[in-house]
Amino acid sequence: MHWLLALSLLASWVQVGGVSAGLKAQVNQKGLEYGNQFGMRMAASMLKKNPIPDIHGSHNMPLLGDVQYSVTRLQVDKLQLDDSTVGFSKGLGVNVTIRNGYVLLRGNWKLKTLFGRDGGTVDIHVHQLSLSALLGLGKELTGRPKVWAARCRAATGGILLKFHGGNSWFYNRFTSVLETLLESKLNKQLCLELKKGVDDIAQVLRAMNVSIQIDSFVELDYSFVNKPVFGVDRCHVDLKGEFFALGQPRVNFFTPSPFVLPKQPGSMFLLGISEFFANSAASVYFIAGVLQRNYTDEMIPRGFPFHLNTDSVGMLIPELEEKFPDRPLQVLLGARKPPVLSFHPDGVHVTAFGSIDVGVLLPNGSVASAFLLHIDGNFTGQFLLESVNSGNSIGKLLGAVHLKG
Incomplete structure (x- = not known):
């Protein structure tokens, strides 16, 4: 579920109050929806590559007695997440919703029953997959972005098992019980996997570089100076937007003045450059002798x-x-x-x-x-x-x- 964060990161985050910024960025709903298309494609790619946890358990079944089962080496074979939406949650973050999703998983199965051990391959069809998540986005004290899974609800509309190999012709008659068990486990696991993925990326964000070397003379500090602000149809972020001499003690020549981005709902993305940003670059390049x-x-x-x-x-x-x-x-x-x-x-x-x-x-x-x-x-x-x-x-x-x- 790491891919869910990509949707929110495309929503680059104008702050009311707080510290004045040298750069401002704004993503409108139109831009977020464009990012959603990219996110869904990346979701399909990542889910097909990432390993899926094995499933183990036991259950008492008619005629078969106490059945110990395991499903291992699961891989995503097909994935359809066409019915997905994203939107801003005012004051909170980004809502991600998936409806009527379909996933085909392929893996290996093993059963231990009164009749002995058996195994083969299995197809797991997951129908009507739905997931609703709220991703919170904020600012660390270091100026780096932070993200967390603020809320998650997930469910499936049904699971269909199809065993292959071994005595699959016999076990396929009893799949309804295992389908119910797997559906219950999957419903619980979806949000846990989402939180785990978001936590992994949050760890990466805590170590990310918030400055970039422009050339051999200067670097640009683009750290967050305020926490992101979310409206009903847009989100804003304030960035430091200040240049410094590369490898030298940082000296502040100017103080940024407040400025506001215009409202342009038809645009996907707005980037505001301030006089502070431009004069900061001019001063640093002058001192560097450029x-x-x-x-x-x-x-x-x-x-x-x-x-x-x-x-x-x-x-x-x-x-x-x-x-x-x-x-x-x-x-x-x-x-x-x-x-x-x-x-x-x-x-x-x-x-x-x-x-x-x-x-x-x-x-x-x-x-x-x-x-x-x-x-x-x-x-x-x-x-x-x-x-x-x-x-x-x-x-x-x-x-x-x-x-x-």
Whole structure:
């Protein structure tokens, strides 16, 4: 029953009150139903691979006396879970309901009766399988998600046994008693197996990493800052959404401000990115030195009409060519301080604080400073995600940037 958690995890979890977040995610009912289709397919795959506990017992039966039975090496041969629904439970978690399920199990049987021992193979047809479970979702103190089986009810509408091998022609006449016993055991076992599966995954979640390395410079912390909030048709989660320098002590440059995701019930999934998220990334990349680039003449194509040397710059700055004739230049482009980003209805406003530091490369390998320019610019950017026909991509990021001043 591990697969049931997959349905809920697809429901990524806007918090009212609590700690402000850098990232917010919202899954609506439409997205949860899409996740249900994926979950059912995964359920069929996992149930066919996972071992099923053996069944042992004894019962006094007419003509046969005290019968000791065992059913071992059970495997799922067929599984139909088409009639399944998922929904949000306000303030609690995710409801998972399965109706009219069908399972065909195949395994080995052994009987010990007054007439001796016998065995063979057996088909177990489980009809009208129903299961209703409430999965609770919350937050650990470490910021990791936690899950538990808050409620479970399970039942079967009937079990049909068919023995093969041995004296199966005789024992098939007495299957009704064993069918009743197996149905009772199965009804009790279903919710126990569900709880066991959820507990196993909860253990994995307690050890999961809640930060991801973006590149060789920074990592992103996406731990939960508040517990998930469930409405009747959506669920929300608040994530830290803060960047840090990789392998360095964590320093907080900003404090996130509250923001709210819009209501878009026709959407499956909403992701909200805050100014805190964007400015956190800009500051960390600035400190890591990523927002600087050094250019030399070797990086310019030979056929290009302008080259980084004092002869080319001499028409603009004759004194430079006179003092350093025919010497290569290096140009350091970079940010003097972190760019500042703010979000507005017309797009993302960016204020950049740049510099151009030009130096002359001397024969002894040293660099003589030529001139330094400070250039500040205001930009407006607009971005959109265009869908693509690829199974490995969620879309293509497009954008336009306009210089304001």
